Structure formats: structure tokens, C-alpha cells
Amino acid sequence: MRKQLFAAALCLAVTTTGCGATVEAPREAKSRAVTLTNCGRKVTYDKVPERVVTNDVGITELMFALGLEDRMAGFAMPDDKGDLHGVPWKDGYDKVKWLSKDQLTKENVLDAHADLVFAGWNYGFREDGGFTPDALEKLGIPSYILTESCHNGRTKSSRGIMPPLDALYADLTNLGRLFGVEDRAATLIAGFRKRIADVRAKAPKGSDRPSVFLYDSGRDAPFTAGRYAAPEQIITEAGGVNVMHDLADSWTTVGWESVVERNPDTIVICDYGDVSAEQKRKFLLSYAPLRDVSAVRHRRILVLDYADLVESPRNPSAIARLGAYLRTVPAGR
Template sequence: MTSRTRRTGLAFGVLAALLATGCGAEVADSAEPAATVTVPRCGEEVEYRTPQRAVAYEGGSADKLFALGLTDRVHGYVMPPANPPVTESPWAAEYARVEMLSDDLLNKELVVDAGADLVVAGWNSGFSDQRGITPQILDQLGIQSFMHSESCFNYPNFPQRLTPFEGLYSDLERLGAIFGVPDRAATVVADLKARVAAVQARAPQGDPVPVFLYDSGTDQPFTAGAQVPPTDIIRIAGGRNIFADLDVRWSQVGWEAVTSAQPEVIIILDYGDQPAQEKIDFLRTSPLTRELPAVRDNRFFVLDYNEGISGPRNVDGLEKFADYLRTLS
């Protein structure tokens, strides 16, 4: 998964409250947005100019911009092979209106060549010390950057901790402020929150079903820890991620830990380049997993890659998984 490889002018000080609350600033939309606005980038206060040529890395970043009606401000996107085809996206028409810049990993040369004035990605999922593209490096080049909140908990010097769904709401509100469309962002967030509340109201009662998310790996499985959206999806729907105690985003674990947890449901993360059926076949035949309750009972749920990384499609994945869990009650 590519998420693991997976700034004077007028400033709106009230936006600093986003750090703690995840709430957006109450700034009226207008045809002439403020020249600059101060918004937290992870835990750091950053002054943003209104972007006109944004570059998005992966589906979650692009989806957030498209959901806010910002297609005209998106110059292009970078989409590595793990992402399913953009033609399958609810925003397929929006993707068609902007340029696909690369099907490889994000890099500095690409965004410079694109004339980007904002890059939207995650820390260690797009931005990377090892690959030489970080917010600090882009700052020096005069290119703005925005990081997904769910990736900020271990961002050096400016960590921030929000639950994954709180991070999603915060990201949409912050992007709404940066682009001068806070009212639009508030509407999008209110709709997502209402859908989440509807799922919570119908969640099965009783002990949560133990759930294992299988990302990839045969010698050692790669799975979801506490800091990524699938853990919130599982919890809100009425289940329990057996690795929710791991204070990480994505991590390798041992098969012994999986078998001792005896998961009753397995979520398969479906990549564009690692089909779900291949992973299911492995779990059914491996002596390490074939006797797990979820495998014996054929309780597999396929979660689309873009429903598992931070973006508005997280709520689509939540609704689908909640529907599935209710069939087991």
C-alpha cells in the first residue's frame, strides 16, 4: 500500500481551534476569497494562499477535493497501481477533467514540473523523508502542502492526534478554509456525520464481533492499527478490530496473534494490483488460517482500497460493512 511504501495577509485565528475540535471556521463563502488564511498543517500553524493548481496524491486526496467541488482548482493527480481505476470512483467525471500526472510514487520533480501551488498527501504516504519530498522541502520551493490528519500523529515536531473519522471531517473543513469554501465544507461534513450517526443507531447490540483486516502478506500479515480508517469503520459498525490496540497506522503482525484472537469476520482490503480473491484463496488454504472461525464460516468482507484510506469514501465503506454485519446477527 502506498501509504506505507502504499504560507502576509489576513489570518483567521479562530481556525486554530481545529487542532482540538476538528471543527471548521465559520467564514462566509465569497467569490473573492481572502488572499491568505491560517490553517493548521498537522500541529503547525501555516499561512496558505488560495490554491489554483493543486496536485493530489492517491484517491483519498483527490476525493476530498472533488467532494468539495474544487475540480477547477485541481491541476492533476498521482495514482499508484494500488488504487483501483478512477473510472470506478463516484467522482469519475471529475477525474476525467484533470490530468493524471503519474502512476508512480509522489516526488519533488513531478510537482515542480506541474507548477503545483498545493500538494495534498499524507505523512509517510506521499510525503517522505526518504524520497526527498516533505512539507519543509516544498516550503523552501514556495509550494504549499496539506497533510491528512490521520497521518499526523507521528509527524516530527508537530504531531496531532485525531481519530480517523475526526481526521476526515477536519481535513474537509481545513481544505474548505484554504480554498475559501467553508460553507460548502460544512455541508459536506454534516452529511457525512449524519450518515455515520445513522449507522451507529442501527449497530448490533451485545459483544462486538472480533474482526481481522487482511491487507497483504503471507509470511507475516499486514493489517490496520488504531490510526487508520478501517478501525473506525469496524468500531462504528459494531465490530472490534483485533489489532485496535496497536497505536500505529498499518503494521506487520504475527499469524500467531491472529489465530489467538479467533476473528469471526475478515475484511479483505482490495487493491488495484492485489485482488481480493487471491487473498481469500490464501486464507482458505494456509494451515495458519484455514481453521479460523471467519474462514470456516466464509465470513469475508471486501473493502475497496479507497474506502480504507482517508477520504469521503470511508463512509461508503462503513455503510456497506455495517449492512454486512447486520446479516450475521
Template structure:
């Protein structure tokens, strides 16, 4: 009887230990978490929002990389009101370690730079584990073009890491159903040619094949004119834009230059006078948090589709 009881107790303990472990794929790394993080830091507004929709604010010690470039809307302000912003832009290693963090949710060019001060390797000696945004993996490895599945993958992996798999599953299933219901009833024609205008006047900064807007545009019935540009977010030339003659311009709204100012720049510049998008004044605006991987991607697809096919 005693032996059987001890054996059963041991099995229960082993099961509990196994349940606490989570192994996920983070870009080209396989990362195991012995227990859910308790002092997490996220970088950028979209990554922070992923943490919030999973109900993880109480597992966080702060966030970074928002106020230096963007502003929080009312919904986001409410979500992070109890949390400090540890750094207005990209955090230093000292900032993350100084917060006694045990987890950093960031991405390449979303808080980390290749060869930079803050990387999974530089944080590891301080006991800080890193999970990398899936969309950003293209900066360090070969990857398929951007997909809405990238966002789902991040939510699922965060669910595993923080032991909130059920929450993640409910969210993902809800997003899938909402998108399917919307796109099934969407009447589209020949895919519209769309240019993503992020920023820049001398040379435009735009979304290439590996950036989330490519996936959002396709889901809404368009095609990114830079779909063959083997980059994520990068600079092209205006000559390339003019040559490909977009029918719609998708403006990413953030920073000091407003969406209306970006539209006015294109509308008033003689070099763009013959673009179909300019001739027909067809512009649509997405907020940065909608255009980058995160919970607002489904609404972003709806916004684009309504702009594409309203007529």
C-alpha cells in the same frame, strides 16, 4: 465626507484581505494561506476524491500516486478525466515543481516519507504549500487513535484553504446526519473481532490503532483485533492473528492480488483452519478508497455493518 469614504474603502479592502487568508493546523504545523491555491496537486485516490467532492477540479493541475497501485472506478475516472496523472506512484520533487504547482495535498506514507525527497520543508522554497492528511500525522507526532473526525477535519481544512467553507460544511453535515441515522437504527451485539487483511502472505500488512479501518470497524459495531497495535498501517505476524482469533476478516481490495485471492489464501491455509472467520467463511471486502480517509467512509461503515449483523 472624503475622509469617511477613504476610511470605509480601506476597511473594505482590509476585510477582503482578511477573508482571503486561511490558517489551518496541518499535523504539527500551523500553515497560513494568503490566497486560495490555484494549481493544486493531490496524491492518492482517496485524497484526490476529497478534492473532487469539494468541487476543486478546476483548481488542480494534476494528481499523483494512483495508477501505480490502484485502478479508478467509473466515478473517479469521470472526476479526473480532464486532469493528468503526473506520477503513477509517489511523485518526485521535480514532478511537483515541474507542474508549477502551488499546493500539494498529501500525507505521510500517502505521497511523502519521513526524511524523503518530498516534504513540506523541501517544497517550501519552490512556493509549494503542503497540507497533510490528518490520519497520517501519527508518523511524525503523537495523535489520538483514528476517528471519522479525521476525515471531517480534512474536508473542513480544505474548505478553509480553498475558500469553499460552505461546500465543506454542507458535506460534513450531510455525512454526520447520514451516519447518525444509520447507526441509530443499527442493532448490534457484543463487538465482533475483526482482522484487517491488506496484503502479504509471509507476513500480513494490516491496520493498527491509528489507521482509518479501526474507526470504521468500531462505527459498524466491531473491534479491530489490532486496536492495541501502536501503528497506522504496518506488518504483524500470522501468529498474532491466530492468537486473537478474528470472527470476521475485512479485506482491502487493490493491487495485483484480488480480494478473492486473499480470501482463498486464508481459507485454504491449514494454519488458519481454526479461526472463527475461516470456519464460518466470514469475509467482507472494502475497496482501498473506502478503507482510507475520504468521502466513501460512510458507505464503508454501512458495508461493514451489513456484513457484521446481516444474520
């Protein structure tokens, strides 16, 4: 994910904890039981977790950003995440065990003697494989669900219950309470809000806001971001308009005809997986149905990393970089 190319920028997003800085040890909560609201329901944790297992890069880095690597027993993520030693949380990646280069399984969790699983729907939790919070509860292992991924009840699989940055702040606040690092979480959130506000102040306004299509993957039909996925507010705060804002879902599939109809001024590519960003770019530029789309005609395509575009402490840095790019993009042309 070429993280080493923008590690310095990421450091700015986490100045409240510092890059490689030593932070105070989490204090023990006054009460061993903590009740949080997670995905719209009250969940009580009987003790402060000491062996947390996480799934995927964004979720793992939420723990690292809060200085909670000492509370972790391991993480799972694919090996397409690039050089993780170039990120601000190098010490966390060096310290915590990489359990699996696939999604978490019950075996991973049991082998790690986990006392909390922090994952999300489609970020580890999945009905088809039987790896769900309910299944873990039967094993005596509590869970915390990434708020970006909460099911919203509109369809069986649609996700998202609040604006994406609110989801990020909700999770940081909850984790701060659970692990007794409320001040650290509040400082981190305040730093993120300030950085985002600085970008917003420079962003185009009104009809000058360029429209943006987020392209994740897919040739027959594109996988993209609705209004509950992190790119929605990354685009909005950077000064753009997500052309798929009307989709009451997070990450979802649409038809190419809807992209053509909405004629985005620019396209953001999500860089991850077996298909490289350059391969995705070549496809978009050569795909005949898109030839009259403004972003394709003018070759206005920006690449951001997967970890920038899912809920993670990298979101403010992504907003800053996209904001700088969008200030060069004319709207409607």
C-alpha cells in the same frame, strides 16, 4: 477496484454535493492569508491555491467532493485503481490531469507549476526519497498533510493523532477554509454524520458486536490497521470491533500469531495492488495457521476497496456496506 459495481451506493455518501451535479464556484477568501492547524502545528498559506497537486485516490477525491477540481493541476496514483469513471466524481477525473501512475516526485510538482501539494506520510510524502514538506518548502511550494497520516511521535514512523473520522472531518474543514468553501464542507460533513448515525442505530451492541481483522496484504506477516487508520472507525461504526484496536498506529505490520490469538469473527480484505482480492481470500482460507480462526472456519470474509479504507469521502459508504454485512455475523462463533 470495481467501482462501477457500487457507484450508486457511493452516490448516497455524497448526496450533499450530488453525483455529477454542478456546485457553486469557490469564493475567494476575504483574506489572502489563511492559518490552519495541520498535524498539530499552525501553518499559514499566503494565498488561495490555484494549482494543487494531489497524491493517491482518497486525497484526490477529497478535493473532488468539495468541488475543487478547478483548483487542481493534477494528481498521481497507481493504475491499479480500476475504472475511475464509475465513481461519483467522474467529472473531476475527466477534468484533472493524471500526472503519474506512481507516487509524486519533485519533477511532477515542478512540471505542473504546483502552488500546493496535498499528500500524506506514506501517501506520497516519504523520507527515503526526499519528497517531504520541508523539501518542497525549500522550493517555495507549500504542503498540506493528510491528517490520517500525521506522525504521532510514539515511534519514528507511527502515524495517527486522532480518531479516523475526526481526521476526515478535520481535513474537510481545513480545505473548506483554505479554499473559501466552508458551507460546502460543513454540508458534506453533516451528511456523512447523518449517514453514519443511521448505520450505528442498526448496529449490534455490546457482546453482540463481531470482531473484525483488516487484511491489507502480506504472507509472512500481515499488514493491517491500528486504531488511527480509517478501518478502525469504519469497523466500529458499522457495529464491529477492530481486533487490532490496541495498536497506537495507523497502517502497520503484525504477526500472524496475534491474529490467531484474537480469533476474529470476520475478515475484511483491502482490495488493491497486484494481488487480487480473490488471491488474498484463497491465501487466507488455505494458510494453515489460520485454520481454526472463526472467520476462516466459517468463510466470513468481506472485500472492500482500497479507497473505502483509507481516509476519503467514501468512508461513510463503506461503513454502510460493512454494517449490513456485520448484522449477519454472529459474535464469538
